[in-house]
Amino acid sequence: MHDKSTVIIIGGGLAGLSAGVLLAEHRIPVLIIEAKSRLGGRASSFQDSKTGDIVDYGQHLMIGAYKETEQFLKKIGSFEWLDRQDRLRLDLAHPCMGVASVKCADLPAPFHLLTGLSGFHHLTWFDKFRMFCSGGVLYCLNPKIFPGIDYISVDTLLRRVSQSKNSRRFFWDILTLATLNEHPQRASAALFLKVIREAFLFDRARSQIWLPKTGLSELYTIPAENFIKDRGGQFLMKTRVDQLCFDESGIQFVETSHGRHFYSDFVISAVPARQLRGAISDEVAHRYFPTLDQFTSSAIIGIHLWWDRPVMxxxxxxxxxSPIEWVFDKSQIYDPDLAQGSHLSLVISAANRFVSMSRQELTDMAVREIRRFFPLSRRVQLVRSLVIKNRRATFAQQTGTSRYRLDTETRFPNFLLAGDWTNTGLPATIESAVMSGHQAAKRLLIKVSNLR
Ligand SMILES: Cc1cc2nc3c(=O)[nH]c(=O)nc-3n(C[C@H](O)[C@H](O)[C@H](O)COP(=O)(O)OP(=O)(O)OC[C@H]3O[C@@H](n4cnc5c(N)ncnc54)[C@H](O)[C@@H]3O)c2cc1C
Known part of the structure; x- marks a missing residue:
């Protein structure tokens, strides 16, 4: 009887879809309820009406350490849509000193970094030597063994391991912003260490950068939706879950914005902490999920600029x-042979202080920065611009916030949690979202098999 039990998954972002795919693979019927008219949540794309180009709601990249994501993409058949570096290469441009590259050789980790850093001319040999030596200390500082590290900032940690002002300014700061979407003075050192350990210290393939060769919706939401539907799963779109109703034994039903009640044996919540808090009563929240009110958000702003000729x-x-941290040339990434003009995607992380700026002000700032860094752009015409403000891009991954993150299993046996903000131990990323979805689905499979 329980074979046929429908599992409700609330939220069709990466966490909800990865849980749905794993359950569908095991022939567990799922119903995914999604508030918007499109799947994918914060990691999705749309077609720009003026240019016809595919635009991601937020520019995303992945790294070789994303093992759960790799598994997920392989399962739905879209892993090949990633452009994967053979070895780590990172170009960092300075307005006066030009571009310096971290180009790693085919050596075992962490020695690949030694060669990689050797050509990075923004730093002195002494800075690089200290960076390499700090690897040993960072290796020993496992946040699982020293949980207090979550209470110190990345900046404090880096000073304690003798990182020079220049190595922080020209390397560590941009890495922290990119991986934690938070300034080094506020970002949690525990999450930073997790990134360093996962990506750089053990296996050189883990630090390779992966870029989607297509929009995020094509990359994974459409294939995941098809995978789930082909195995009997269903989707209810444009339907917001307004209320989760619990009694002492567990979740009783889910009430949607259309006033309908849905009953099922199990419910997985795969929505951000703020939305989950909005769907549960104060009494249940205060008694069983008291940390949900503690999360704050960090913004990311994406600025898209189309030029009539190549710029970089x-x-x-x-x-x-620069106030802009990263520039991606989407024309080169999507189709280098066809690229005539240039569609640049610019990223400002930890952007709370920029969100009050108007779209025109942000565009003007972005154009100024592009002209400052890329001389080619001084002779080309801007054709179109588009600004996307993600005010709640991730939860603010500041010192002392790890204790707010909730586990997959809750006090209620038929109610599980997923989402990039749950207690995966990873920064709020694609990998955290997919890992949380997989964890919830695996817990649920055990519960279902126990019921049989
Ligand atoms: C601009 C930007 C850039 C980023 N860059 C990177 C990057 O380069 N690399 C990386 O790894 N990560 C990046 N991230 C983070 C990554 O996108 C997220 O960690 C991931 O998408 C979170 O997935 P999720 O499923 O947990 O949540 P979400 O994507 O937020 O999905 C939740 C879903 O639930 C739905 N929902 C919410 N409330 C309800 C409700 N009440 N009822 C029904 N449905 C509901 C939402 O509509 C949404 O579809 C970036 C994020 C942003 C915003």
Whole structure:
């Protein structure tokens, strides 16, 4: 009887879809309820009406350490849509000193970094030597063994391991912003260490950068939706879950914005913490989910600029000493042979202080920065611009916030949690979302098999 039990998954972002795919693979019927008219949540794309180009709601990249994501994309058949580096290469441009590259050789980790850093001319040999030596200390500082590290900031940690002002300014700061969407003075050192350990210290393939060769919706939402539907799963779109109703034994039903009640044996919530809090009563929240009110958000702003001719030679580059951190040349990434003009996607992370700026002000700032860094752009015409403000891009991954993150299993046996903000131990990323979805689905499979 329980074979036929429908599982309700609330939220069709990466967490909900990865849980749905794993359950569908095991022939567990799922119903995914999604508030919007499109799946994918924060990691989805749309077609720009003026240019016809595919635009991601937020520019995303992945790294070789994203093992759960790799599994998920392989299962739905879209792993090949990633452009994967053979070895780590990172170009960082300085307005006066030009572009310096971290180009790693085919050596075992962490020695690949030694060669990678050797050509990075923004830093002195002494800075690089200290960076490499700090690897040993960072290796020993496992946040699982020293949980207090979550209470110190990345900046404090880096000073304690003798990182020079220049190595922080020209390397670590941009890395922190990119991976934690938070300034080093506020970002949690525990999450930073997790990134360093996962990506750089053990296996060189883990630090390779992966870029989607297509929009995010084509990359994974459409294939995941098809995978789930082909195995009997269903989707209810444009339907917001307004209320989760619990009694002492567990979740009783889910009430939607259309006033309908849905009953099922199990419910997985795969929505951000704020939305989950909005769907449960104060009494249940205060008694069983007291940390939900503690999360705050960090913004990311994406600025898209279309030019009539190519502007940059690299496919993506980090900008130092600039309010813009990264520039991706989407034309080169999507279809280098066809690229005539240039569609640039610019990223400002930890952007709370920029969200009050108007779209025109942000565009003017972005154009100024592009002209400052890329001489080719001084002779080309801007054709179109588009600004996307993601005010709640991720939860603010500041010092001391790990304790707010909730586990997959809750006090209620038929109610599980997923989402990038749950207690995966990872920064709020694609990998955290997919890992949380997989964890929830695996817990649920055990519960279903126990019921049989
Ligand atoms: C601009 C930007 C850039 C980023 N860059 C990167 C990057 O380069 N690399 C990386 O790894 N990560 C990046 N991230 C983070 C990554 O996108 C997220 O961690 C991931 O998408 C979170 O997935 P999720 O499923 O947990 O949540 P979401 O994507 O938020 O999905 C939740 C879903 O639930 C739905 N929902 C919400 N409330 C309800 C409700 N009441 N009823 C029904 N449905 C509901 C929402 O509509 C949404 O579809 C970026 C994020 C942003 C915003």
């Amino acid at each position: 030679k690299n496919r993506f580059v980090g900008l130092l000493e």
